[in-house]
Amino acid sequence: MSRPSILARTALALVIVLAATTVRAEDVRKAVDAGNAAFRTAFLAGDAQKVSELYTADAEIIAPGAPIARGRAAIAAFWKGGMAGVKELSLETRAVESAGDLAVEDGTVKLTGADGAVSTSRYVVVWKRDGGAWKLHRDIWNSEK
């Protein structure tokens, strides 16, 4: 029986590594999409506590015009104020890149007020895998206007 050459074995190993990397990137993207869907649901239900639980214990929200909200209690308080009068929230992810337990998402968020006015911001969210679950760890945005 002929043995596979070093080259063939190396090529096979490379294919397996690349396939595993691709699957992993898709898994992280799915986790980010699921996290954003959970965020939107809790946000539109007005459940600031539930929104805060999507963040890591030492997460930071760095919002324009506000002091940094650090930790879940501050984050719940921030969103309790921030979700008042918002009737729709849409998150559009532009890209997700990840390495180990960190993932970086950038995208655009649109908030529609009770009066129908839409405000648009660009954001970067750093997600961190925390006990197996991907959570928001840094959340910063600003507006082009």
Place this chain on the structure above:
Amino acid sequence: MSRPSILARTALALVIVLAATTVRAEDVRKAVDAGNAAFRTAFLAGDAQKVSELYTADAEIIAPGAPIARGRAAIAAFWKGGMAGVKELSLETRAVESAGDLAVEDGTVKLTGADGAVSTSRYVVVWKRDGGAWKLHRDIWNSEK
């Protein structure tokens, strides 16, 4: 001769892994500090081209009140405008976390204008290791005011 127990060998392996992780985190922090020092030097010299080379080829600057600057040409053009009239730039890193080829820095930047007025912003910079060198990959900030 007695052989080290499984427990002793596991403990030793753990110490080595923890030590390696600590050294690695310190290395990344040093690379970020060096990157920021190079940024400040090029910025204060008015060298927008050199500043842009500190970013990855597909980096994004997401600045308040401006469209996203994507790629080195757009980034050089952005900073060429942004560095006019700035006589001092100070970057204060609050924290750096890293995994593999990604690192997340958050901190505060102060710009001093020719008239002595200081503007302060909070930023998140995602650094990416690119051909062995750590470069700015996402650069976003806003102001508390």
